[in-house]
Amino acid sequence: MFGRRPSPAEKLAALRASYGSALPGKLAELQAAAQPLFDASPAEETRDVLDSVRGHAHKLAGGAATFGYGVVSDTARELENVVTSLIEQEEPPDSASRTTIRKLVTDLAEAARHECNPSEGSGTSGSQDPTPAPDGGLVIVVASEDEIGNALADRVEASGFAVHRLSVDAVVPQLLTGPEPRAIVVHSALAGALTAGRSAANECRRRSRADVPLICVAETDEFESRMRAVRAGARAYVTEPVDASSLKRAIEDLSSAAPFAPYRILIVEDDEQLAAQCAGAFDGPGYAVRILSDPRELPDRLATRDTELIVMDMSVAGASGLDLARLVWQYEEFQKIPIIFLSPGPEFNRQILSVGVSDDLFVPRPVDSHALCTRALRHLRSSRDGRYPRSHRDVVRELDRIASLLTHGGDNRSGVGVQHARPSDGRAAIAVAPRVLVVDDDRHIVDAIAITLAAHGIEVLRAFNGEQGYKVALGEHPDLIISDYAMPNGSGDQMLRRLKATADTKDIPVVILTGHTLDGRKDYALEREMLGRLAAVSYLAKPIDFAALVAEVGRILNLDDSASA
């Protein structure tokens, strides 16, 4: 007798189960690769160890995601990002970084324990779209199109629940769609049903919906059968004959009567594109996301009490994200709202790790959607459970340390190479750091310059077009302006003309940055135009030579070498 040829979806389900079985081995390899980082006297070259850990994490991130092990993939990707950042900084990881790596490796093992399925066979049958949920809610029934499957689906429906019926092979994560179920019911007589049910529960958890209980209906009450259900993560084991009212009780006992409310996230970002990208990161899990482009409206928006987590850029125009956070947390009623900051880049995360501040609230730009989602989810879950990784007071203290790092270069214990600016005439260090306004429509350039100057003890103000630049200059009176030449919404030369025509700003020196060069060399005609008609004090070509920029800033602000070295 010939068997039916398995469909691609069935083969895929089998491959997924096989990958799940192999996950512990892959994790063991990664742990072994990372172990030298935790040894007192590592025998191997740190760079080789980091390369190896990165390779393992990279493969896990890609492979686990392909097979639908989302939490494993997200955690591996986060580990890869951390290790990549360490490799790029070309310094051995400090204790904070090692702690972060160790934690992520542990998290990976935990994630795999949750998601890994024992390998079982797979059954067959079709699936159908979920029917609209009646008051009782929706229940996923994993069952074959046979007498047993039909009877089970009928009984769940008779219990007052809408039924979303899935075949075993349809519980591939990519195919699991529909509203949030209250429970997943499987019949153990169907081969592969327990595995498929567990996959569905994991997928619901991965999408941050909730812990959806898995209920196993079985023909017998044997020890082995119960043990298989336990291993698959079933919360209840109901032996046939099962009537509708028993099923209803089991489902209601195990699931909350209230439907799971999606997490509510507020994105504070004035860059429309970046805001949309961040919002997109939460599309998959189905969170409720709102975007706020004007940070001044933040307290009013929070007063509506529909925000569980804030995602905030560290450099919203006209405001610092750290200051905004402190403002939010001044209100006692908002102190439980976690804030994820979009940091300028991996270099920033490295810097704060190096001064002993965890970077678990900082997602570097350009934003990796998976990293943002994973990090947000961790805080959202803790927040809803009433568990906070750190106290509010500790977080504020960390922000103070970061603000200090940005403006003064941190304390000496950190070893971060920053010095306070000094006037060149040998007087004592100036009490207030010089302030430089950086204007460019490319945020990456603004952030790169800001980090560079902050590392030399210079406070940086930011604006992203000529109009904003003019307003910030008028209100803040910076010691120097560094501005791009060609920008939308008010170009550099227009801003310069307005600055020079305004009594309060006409004496502020301006350095113009421009990509207008002749074969990478200075365009002297343009230079004459800028230094002459536009009265800029200096002109630097893009791509930016940061050492030259720092030297130029030091020269114009009359800072000594210790500040600009």
Added chain:
Amino acid sequence: MSEPALNRILHVDDEADIREVAKLALEDVGGFTVESCSSGAEAIERAAAFGPDIILLDVMMPGQSGPEVLKSLRRMPETAETPVVFMTAKVQAREIEALKQLGAIDVIEKPFDPMQVSELVNDIWSRRNVR
């Protein structure tokens, strides 16, 4: 003259699980003929004999990395013109651009959806001359 159809795909990835799922996706779902290689060296050795229409190349592999393999393939007369698509989990825009600068015609993001990847490869194939 009608556009030649995509038929033969050389897929290179050091991970057995990914090779298996890609082969399943491209053969069973897409109906292509697929040759799987577990390393750059193996791909270079077998590419000429297999004669792929397109090559799907993992970026981060032990031994020769994807970009290194691409360089070697470009030096071989049999594969000098064969379109290469990188497959990678690193999909920041600048990284995609950097990979294309190396001569890849496109980049497929990992994780790929096994039920959709054939369509994606076909789409890349049909757009290969419109760049």
